[in-house]
Structure formats: C-alpha cells, structure tokens
Amino acid sequence: MKDGPDIARIGALIGDPARANILVALMSGKALTATELAAEAGITGQTASSHLKKLMEGGLLTQAKQGRHRYFALSGPEVGATLEAIMGLAARKGHLRTRTGPKDPAMRAARVCYDHLAGDMAVRIFDSLQARGFLQVSSDKGGIGLTTAGESFVTDFDVDLDRLTAGRRPLCRACLDWSERRNHLAGSLGAALLDRFQEEGWLRREKNSRIVNISAQGSNELKKLFPLD
Known part of the structure; x- marks a missing residue:
C-alpha cells in the first residue's frame, strides 16, 4: 500500500x-x-x-x-464540502437517482449545504461577487479571498469580518455546486451570509429539509444586492 x-x-x-x-x-x-x-x-x-x-x-x-x-x-464543514463535491461528480458523470418529484426543482433553486447556501441563487451570489471584483483567486494558496472592496461590501452588510477572520476556519472557500456544476461560496463568510439573509427574513428553511424557500421580496433584494449583467 x-x-x-x-x-x-x-x-x-x-x-x-x-x-x-x-x-x-x-x-x-x-x-x-x-x-x-x-x-x-x-x-x-x-x-x-x-x-x-x-x-x-x-x-x-x-x-x-x-x-x-x-x-x-x-x-465539520469539510465533510459537507466533500459530500457536495461527490454529488457534483456523480451528477456530471450521469449517476443520478431516477426518482424525481416536486421537491427536486426546489432543491436545485436553493438549499442548505451544511451551513451555507447552495443552488441557483448561491451560484448567482458567487458570480456577482467575482464579477464586481469583491472576490479574487489567491495564486499563492490556490484559494479565493476578499478584496479590499469586497471587505467593505460585506462589512456594509453588517457582517463582522473581525470575528470571522479571528476563527480557525477559512473565510472564503469555493464549493462546487452539484446541481449548477459551478461554484458557490462556502467558508465562514458563506455561513455568515446565510445567517444574515435569514435575519433579514428573505429566506426560510423548510422544516426537516435542506430546501430553502426564498420569498418574492427576498429574491428581489438578493438580486439587487448581488446583480449580474
């Protein structure tokens, strides 16, 4: 061996x-x-x-x-990230469960990935942050991080960056979304943003489910906060 x-x-x-x-x-x-x-x-x-x-x-x-x-x-979050990555690999290789139902579109739209948001809206948030120069690839570590402008943006959204950076968990991490097959934001910042969205009342988690329901107002507010061309 x-x-x-x-x-x-x-x-x-x-x-x-x-x-x-x-x-x-x-x-x-x-x-x-x-x-x-x-x-x-x-x-x-x-x-x-x-x-x-x-x-x-x-x-x-x-x-x-x-x-x-x-x-x-x-x-820990690394276990959740590993499972999400395996689910993404299974989806890309065509290893899908044949049983589908009304919950399937909802799971793809928005769901919880351990402690952060996944699905279509989460990918939009990641793409918006990157397109506006708030996220950048760290060439020395091969990861992602917030730019100075990105730090100002999340601070203005009442996210306590000092508390997040003081922890041992990575602030930002790209997590491959199994349904969208593109990245969404994980790490302590991804978890903090999900908490803030819930505090604002923009989304609500379904009981005993990973599904997240985004209200009409929440959808409008999130699209304003995270615009895409």
Whole structure:
C-alpha cells in the first residue's frame, strides 16, 4: 500500500448506500437522532447504530447527548464540502437517482449545504461577487479571498469580518455546486451570509429539509444586492 492519506477507507464509509443516505440527511447542518437517521436511510434502528458507529470511528460524524437522546451531526464543514463535491461528480458523470418529484426543482433553486447556501441563487451570489471584483483567486494558496472592496461590501452588510477572520476556519472557500456544476461560496463568510439573509427574513428553511424557500421580496433584494449583467 502506498504511503499517504487512506482515501479507500473514506470511500468505503461513504460508499455504502445506507451510510450515504445518513450523511446526506445531515447535510442540512441539523443534528438528528439515530431513530430519525434510520428512517432517512430506510433501515432498522439496530442497523443504523452499527453504521453510525463506523461513521463516528471514521471521523465523519460527531455525537452530542441531551437528556436521554443522542444527536449526530457531520464532524465539520469539510465533510459537507466533500459530500457536495461527490454529488457534483456523480451528477456530471450521469449517476443520478431516477426518482424525481416536486421537491427536486426546489432543491436545485436553493438549499442548505451544511451551513451555507447552495443552488441557483448561491451560484448567482458567487458570480456577482467575482464579477464586481469583491472576490479574487489567491495564486499563492490556490484559494479565493476578499478584496479590499469586497471587505467593505460585506462589512456594509453588517457582517463582522473581525470575528470571522479571528476563527480557525477559512473565510472564503469555493464549493462546487452539484446541481449548477459551478461554484458557490462556502467558508465562514458563506455561513455568515446565510445567517444574515435569514435575519433579514428573505429566506426560510423548510422544516426537516435542506430546501430553502426564498420569498418574492427576498429574491428581489438578493438580486439587487448581488446583480449580474
């Protein structure tokens, strides 16, 4: 075996259909119980416990106890980003689930990707920030960052940049959107913007779902705030 990161172990953990369903259910960023995850995966509680143990041991999930209940969540944003990237790869290669329904267009329009916005509106926001010179590619690190003008823009939108930059998490990160197949904004700034949009009342997350409903007023305000030619 070659030295280096063991991607085979991660691939095996994610590759099981039941575990994949569990991980996708947690992409909403909300912690769920073993019973709820068993229902999402279509398996028994005993089987779910076995899968959850493996995901915990693999470092993909964390667990918190509250009273008699145990809640499970993705261990961090990098796990959510990895799942979104794999979903994008699956979509590009034609590996799609054949079952579609009324929720499919809504998922593509706007959804939560762990703790930030994904979908059509999220891609628009990323494109607008980049087109207006608020985001730039960092050639030395291969990532993205805010320009001086971009810092002023998000500060004017009441985002506390000092608090975000003081944290250990990257401020900006490009996350490949599985449905649009282009980038949306992740990182601590992506999460902060989603929080601000909710504070403004422009969007509302559906209960027990990753779907985000954007109001008519919210759509107008977001398009004004993030215009595209």
